[in-house]
Amino acid sequence: xxxxxxxxxxxxxxxxxxxxxxxxDTPHHKLASRSLATGYAELLPASKGEPAAVAIPVFKxxxxxxxxxxxxxxxxxxAGVIEIWEPVGPHNEVKLRxxxxxxxxxxxxxxSFVRFEKGMGLPGQSWARGRSVIHSDLPNHPGxxxxxxxxxxxxxxxxxxxxxxxxxxxxxxxxxxxxxxxxRGVEVWKAQPDGFxxxxxxxxxxxxxxxxxxxxxxxxxxxxxxxxxxxxEAIIHEDKATFGVSRSGNGSSITRSLSIPGYHGNTLDHITxxxx
Amino acid sequence: xxxxVEMYRLGKTYDTPKGPAVIVEDFNLNMTKGEYVCLLGHSxxxxxxxxxxxxxxxxxxxxxxxxxxxxxxxxxxxxxVVFQSPCLMPWMTALENVMLGVDxxxxxxxxxxxxxxAAYYLTLVGLGKNLDKKASALSQGMQQRVGIARAxxxxxxxxxxxxxxxxxxxxxxxxxxxxxxxILTKNxxxxxxxxxxxxxxxxxxxxxxxxTNGPRARVGKxxxxxFERPRVRxxxxxxxxxxxxxxxxxxxxxxxxxxxxxxxxxxxxxxxxQEAATV
Amino acid sequence: MAFSPFxxxxxxxxxxxxxxxxxxxxxxxxxxxxxxxxLQLKQVYKGYGSGVTRTEVLQNINLxxxxxxxxxxxxxxxxxxxxxMKMLAGLENPDSGEILMEDVPIRGPSPERGxxxxxxxxxxxxTVRGNIALSVNSVFPQWGKGERADHVEKFIEMVGLKxxxxxxxxxxxxxxxxxxxxxxxxxxxxxxxxxxxxxxxxxxLTRSVLQEEILKIWEEERQTCVMITNDVDEAILVxxxxxxxxxxxxxxxxxxxxxxxxxxxxxxxxxxxxxxxxLRNAVTNYLVAVRMKSRQDEASEDEAPxxxxxxxxxxxxxxxxxxxxxxxx
Numbered sequence: 001x002x003x004x005x006x007x008x009x010x011x012x013x014x015x016x017x018x019x020x021x022x023x024x025d026t027p028h029h030k031l032a033s034r035s036l037a038t039g040y041a042e043l044l045p046a047s048k049g050e051p052a053a054v055a056i057p058v059f060k061x062x063x064x065x066x067x068x069x070x071x072x073x074x075x076x077x078x079a080g081v082i083e084i085w086e087p088v089g090p091h092n093e094v095k096l097r098x099x100x101x102x103x104x105x106x107x108x109x110x111x112s113f114v115r116f117e118k119g120m121g122l123p124g125q126s127w128a129r130g131r132s133v134i135h136s137d138l139p140n141h142p143g144x145x146x147x148x149x150x151x152x153x154x155x156x157x158x159x160x161x162x163x164x165x166x167x168x169x170x171x172x173x174x175x176x177x178x179x180x181x182x183x184r185g186v187e188v189w190k191a192q193p194d195g196f197x198x199x200x201x202x203x204x205x206x207x208x209x210x211x212x213x214x215x216x217x218x219x220x221x222x223x224x225x226x227x228x229x230x231x232x233e234a235i236i237h238e239d240k241a242t243f244g245v246s247r248s249g250n251g252s253s254i255t256r257s258l259s260i261p262g263y264h265g266n267t268l269d270h271i272t273x274x275x276x
Numbered sequence: 277x278x279x280x281v282e283m284y285r286l287g288k289t290y291d292t293p294k295g296p297a298v299i300v301e302d303f304n305l306n307m308t309k310g311e312y313v314c315l316l317g318h319s320x321x322x323x324x325x326x327x328x329x330x331x332x333x334x335x336x337x338x339x340x341x342x343x344x345x346x347x348x349x350x351x352x353x354x355x356x357v358v359f360q361s362p363c364l365m366p367w368m369t370a371l372e373n374v375m376l377g378v379d380x381x382x383x384x385x386x387x388x389x390x391x392x393x394a395a396y397y398l399t400l401v402g403l404g405k406n407l408d409k410k411a412s413a414l415s416q417g418m419q420q421r422v423g424i425a426r427a428x429x430x431x432x433x434x435x436x437x438x439x440x441x442x443x444x445x446x447x448x449x450x451x452x453x454x455x456x457x458x459i460l461t462k463n464x465x466x467x468x469x470x471x472x473x474x475x476x477x478x479x480x481x482x483x484x485x486x487x488t489n490g491p492r493a494r495v496g497k498x499x500x501x502x503f504e505r506p507r508v509r510x511x512x513x514x515x516x517x518x519x520x521x522x523x524x525x526x527x528x529x530x531x532x533x534x535x536x537x538x539x540x541x542x543x544x545x546x547x548x549x550q551e552a553a554t555v
Numbered sequence: 556m557a558f559s560p561f562x563x564x565x566x567x568x569x570x571x572x573x574x575x576x577x578x579x580x581x582x583x584x585x586x587x588x589x590x591x592x593x594l595q596l597k598q599v600y601k602g603y604g605s606g607v608t609r610t611e612v613l614q615n616i617n618l619x620x621x622x623x624x625x626x627x628x629x630x631x632x633x634x635x636x637x638x639x640m641k642m643l644a645g646l647e648n649p650d651s652g653e654i655l656m657e658d659v660p661i662r663g664p665s666p667e668r669g670x671x672x673x674x675x676x677x678x679x680x681x682t683v684r685g686n687i688a689l690s691v692n693s694v695f696p697q698w699g700k701g702e703r704a705d706h707v708e709k710f711i712e713m714v715g716l717k718x719x720x721x722x723x724x725x726x727x728x729x730x731x732x733x734x735x736x737x738x739x740x741x742x743x744x745x746x747x748x749x750x751x752x753x754x755x756x757x758x759x760l761t762r763s764v765l766q767e768e769i770l771k772i773w774e775e776e777r778q779t780c781v782m783i784t785n786d787v788d789e790a791i792l793v794x795x796x797x798x799x800x801x802x803x804x805x806x807x808x809x810x811x812x813x814x815x816x817x818x819x820x821x822x823x824x825x826x827x828x829x830x831x832x833x834l835r836n837a838v839t840n841y842l843v844a845v846r847m848k849s850r851q852d853e854a855s856e857d858e859a860p861x862x863x864x865x866x867x868x869x870x871x872x873x874x875x876x877x878x879x880x881x882x883x884x
Contacts, residue, residue: 353869385867395862396863399862445755446786446787447631472759509839509840509843510840519827519832530823
């Protein structure tokens with residue numbers, strides 16, 4: 001099982017006149033439609049060998065601009081975790097709306113009873129920053145509060161991607177397992193007036209030549225980030241020349257990337273890039 | 277089939293000025309070799325009396341106890357006993373405390389062999405780095421670990437545990453339960469344990485014997501926890517029937533409570549009637 | 556106290572990753588304001604000693620205690636539970652970070668925060684009534700004599716000690732002494748009640764009776780309350796939220812479990828409740844797992860040497876007649 005088998009299981013849809021484009025009838029299309037209708041990140045639970053998937057809507061100027069769909073690989077064992085958290089109650093907390101945990105039942109049980117205040121834990125940090133947040137080396141990460149007590153040995157890295165329109169709608173959390181990486185890498189890029197700066201990144205089976213460290217920057221008109229910024233929606237790139245920009249390995253160990261922009265109102269705040 | 281440990285028609289009666297007081301009556305229990313049995317019941321139900329008779333610390337009024345084909349007569353190192361409080365010699369180190377018993381039971385071994393025996397079992401209970409700590413410098417939980425090591429170091433044929441974790445806080449108790457189970461998987465010893473903690477009984481034992489309330493306490497109900505060994509607490513708790521077993525045990529104990537309350541109320545009524553009649 | 560620049564850097568990066576403090580923002584109109592917490596702990600660190608004997612007890616403690624909630628902190632012995640409580644009471648100061656009571660930093664003990672210890676500290680020469688009156692008189696000197704006396708009686712009654720109000724502490728059972736401590740603290744009308752393992756010195760039966768009574772009193776008054784305990788069942792019975800305190804040294808807080816069980820709660824009824832079972836397993840499994848991880852981390856740091864067990868059997872032929880027992884003779 002390699003990461004490449006996951007590649008067909010990402011998809012993006014544009015939103016044109018309130019409808020998904022391209023149109024279609026696949027399970028992932030239906031999931032994206034649901035996400036578009038609710039404004040939430042939405043989960044398709046695994047069933048009958050079909051892998052679980054999450055749809056993450058992208059809001060620009062408080063209205064939906066596109067939807068990204070990411071599926072877990074359909075394997076036996078601990079494949080990883082998808083969670084969707086939503087705000088609840090008067091105390092600025094998020095609670096679990098739904099999740100796909102595979103065999104990590106105890107992690108699921110703990111997660112179903114805990115809530116995170118704004119600023120606390122991975123979902124709470126993502127909420128407070130209004131931005132995607134990465135936690136690496138989960139068993140020893142001081143901010144990943146559930147780790148120590150919950151199947152931590154099997155979990156590697158996590159990324160929380162907030163869905164923000166005029167306020168927080170939900171947070172999608174992807175957790176990759178030790179035995180089955182979900183991605184080769186995750187990067188969170190901050191949009192600056194003159195370019196993009198890498199805030200955080202984590203890599204799991206990516207050639208060192210293609211890895212970038214925090215603080216790396218890319219010019220505003222270069223590579224895949226410029227494309228995402230210009231088109232203002234979630235985009236899959238399969239062209240090494242595009243996602244290989246500024247990487248000394250020229251992206252040769254990457255087959256494709258999925259980038260999800262995050263807007264505050266009409267302003268691009270950051271771009272989350274998953275590398276496969 | 278005869279058991280490895282047999283308690284046959286065990287009874288305990290004390291003579292009092294008001295006549296004989298029957299504490300335990302007709303208590304029968306056979307244990308197979310390596311079996312872990314918990315005696316569960318309310319305080320004062322007579323479970324400690326049973327254990328102390330098996331330990332040989334309390335003369336048996338009726339019936340008898342056989343351990344590994346020998347009828348017991350008084351206490352002996354073939355039965356290791358651990359009480360609620362380990363009662364270590366506070367001025368001695370953990371190692372020296374265990375050596376006290378080891379020196380007596382292995383007089384044919386060399387000094388260094390005896391030291392190794394004590395150190396081995398202390399390491400098993402997680403005190404490998406604290407061999408030379410004074411007992412008085414150990415926490416309550418660590419002291420009880422020494423107590424467990426001391427019992428195992430004598431290689432008894434049977435372990436008798438009288439609420440060994442009763443003084444510990446609930447999280448330390450859980451940890452020591454796991455320590456004890458782990459060492460038992462390496463050193464299978466027939467074990468009789470007394471507890472009033474329903475979760476502890478379910479987690480530890482092959483069989484839970486719930487006693488009726490004293491006086492005249494006897495076996496009231498037997499539960500056989502279905503959990504596989506070696507046991508992991510999370511798996512045991514997540515077993516679909518865990519809370520059913522737990523409820524069954526709690527319900528039985530509560531039933532005993534109600535009975536006792538009714539009896540007490542009836543006694544009180546009778547006494548009042550008597551008083552009324554004499555006035 | 557000296558931090559090397561390196562240490563400081565490490566601490567700094569931990570701050571970043573553990574909690575993100577909100578930047579002040581203008582609240583969008585039309586939305587209910589988020590109630591300000593009664594008590595806030597922000598990135599609190601505490602240790603004792605210096606140099607080689609320095610022990611870091613608590614690290615990176617972030618917690619908001621909400622007005623009117625019952626919050627239980629469940630922790631292992633030796634994990635810094637009492638240090639935590641002393642800081643809330645104002646008896647100890649954090650080494651870094653801050654503790655705010657209604658947005659004002661805590662500068663020392665105050666009757667606003669009533670603390671009940673595991674070991675009741677009643678004055679032995681005063682009766683139950685005298686002990687409670689002493690506190691009431693010191694906190695409410697402006698009240699009239701009759702008013703204060705009525706107030707004392709009200710709290711004696713609340714904890715069910717009317718029949719024993721004239722007794723001195725040595726004439727009371729452990730449970731009754733703890734009731735007196737509770738009444739004395741409640742009578743000072745603190746804004747927040749701090750219970751530091753109030754029941755752990757009591758036997759199981761007394762403990763369960765007092766649990767239900769504390770709960771009953773709390774359900775009437777709905778006073779903000781933080782309780783430290785080592786008992787998961789006790790925490791679930793009484794609390795709105797349960798926060799685990801991970802094993803020390805360097806103990807930090809785990810995630811906050813929400814107890815969604817209707818009130819009034821009664822222990823005997825919870826046994827059959829599915830939420831109770833799921834939560835009980837989640838909290839217990841969490842605590843067991845953090846403890847195991849902490850023990851593994853300790854063990855991997857410094858492995859005790861393996862010892863081979865000598866091949867010796869006990870000399871059974873010459874059993875000493877004297878018992879070898881783990882008990883005083």
